[in-house]
Amino acid sequence: MAPVCLLCCVCSLLCVWSVATGHPCSLDHQGRADCSGKSLQHAPSSLPRNITSLDLSFNSLVMPHHRTLLKHFPSLHSLNLSSNAKLTLSPAVFSNLGALRLLDLSSCGIAYIHMDTFKGLENLHTLLLRNNSLQKLDVPFLLPLKALFHLDLQHNALVSVDTWSLQLMETVPRVHLEGNPWVCDCSAHPLQQWLQHKRAVQVTCVSPPALRGQEIAALDSQDLGCHINQRFARELNATQQITATENNTTALPAGKGGRSWPYLVGFLVTAIGISIVIALVAKCKLVHKNFASYHHRPLPEISSIGGSPMEDSSSWDRGSCGSHSITDAADLQAEDDDGFIEDNYIQPSEQLPTKERELHRSI
Template identity: 55%
Template sequence: MECAWYLCVCSLLCAWPAAAGHPCSIDSKGWADCSGRSLLHTPDSLPGNITSLDLSFNSLAMPRSGTFLIHFPSLHALNLSHNIIPTLYPAVFSNLWALHLLDLSSCNISHLHPEAFQGLRNLDTLLLKNNKLQILRLPAFLAFRALVHLDLRNNDLLSVDALVLQLMERTQQVLLQGNPWVCNCSMYPFQQWQQQRRAITTAATTSSPAGKGGNSWPYLVGFLVAAVGISILIALAAKCKLFHMNFVSYRHQPLPDTSSMGVAWGENQSMPSAAGLQLEDDDGFIEDNYIQPSEQLQEEDELEPHFSL
């Protein structure tokens, strides 16, 4: 009995989308998944309070006038990727004032009406990659006030309005890879903007996390200057010391002639050592009356010849 009741409930849940008139699945958080259902129009039976809607991989026909999703003003995210939408007509999203994310990737878009994004004042993420856009003009981007992420990769962009660059400057992340830019005079402002943007991105990537260590180069320069200054001072001090030593050596008196000293002392007597000379210099000079008379008489007696009878 319980198994039969369980199967009945499952059958009702599985048949509910068909009974409700739409093939989409809706979860408890208000996300409606209608992807890949071969839809030509948005199911009218969807609840009006859904916050996210995925209509990718369908064959939707966009209206030429009026609002595309007039019954879903609470949408925060809308995925329209992989639908054939060559042109975005004016005010097609005008009632989606709460929308934050709009995905229009791979939709073969080649033309944006100047008022195509009218009403999207709270949009922060716009994905337009893998389309056929050739020109970006200012009016189409004036509606954005809170845009943070803009993806324009792999389009056919050849030129950009100079005023659009000023709006892009306020956008935190702009992706433009895979576009065949033509380098000419009219593109010079855009080329300058790209170079500045690339330099800012590179500097932000190479900087240390949490903003620490980004201003370390002044300390490195100061350290190098201090090291060079200390080296110069050491070199000057060494040169001054060497000059002082040379100057003092030139002031010394010349040493006495060793040859004359050898004759005075005789051939058999050795010259006094430097230590002995130093000691005599330290003791002072010897006066003439330093030798006692008795010692002098004794020396004279020893020098006189003695004859023995």
């Protein structure tokens, strides 16, 4: 009787403490809070901040549109929001729950997921989205989930999935797609190849009626009603390359990614410097040429009229090459020639009397 009485006392104390603190949730010594089925519209803010697990299933929660959910509980590892009718997920609504590892959004009537809905959940391990109304799989919402291991998409309204979405889901080891109304036509061939690669089971066709209930992975291209050459394989390879590039760009930290821009800046600076040096050299050569062409020297004075032609020519070379200088030199040469003729003409006449005297003497 003593243990039973003790247990009753503990339960009574917990109930009294819950009423006193202003919330209807039950707590245990492991930091788990159970607020399931309490007709709550908002999470109780009076719960201890250090709780690690919170169950808010089967309530009528109203999600915030421009702020985060459960901002007072940053230590949560597990959050159960299942069975909250018409739950609307706004971008970055879970961004303050960086330690969260399990998120259950099952049976919430979710028809659309924004690509930034799960922003900030880098440590999320399990995401449960079964029993919702997703008709199209916009898988970019998986990009912020770097540590995702288990994705449950069972029993939604998915009829097809594109190749790029399949490649994004390739990084998730465990994916469940059972229970969706898959249409098995030619467009389902990428899904068929993906299922064969993942070795998933019990993913069956719903339409057309001839293939209803058959596993998609067991079908071939002829069963799907299209002739496959290599088109889907090429699309798959191209999508893999694009996805790998985008994932690498997204996953690289700021300190390790984008190291090409310093090399580009260095190349541009080097090219500009070389261009400036070449322009300066060309300019210096042009200035030197202009300086040499305008650097005139006066003609040296001629010491004697009978100067040698070599000296005159050297003087012309050292002097200016203008037309008036050439004319002056030509006049000077003409004067020298006239003097030389006069000298030769005068000298024989002066010596003639002397020769006559010598001739008379000899006779």
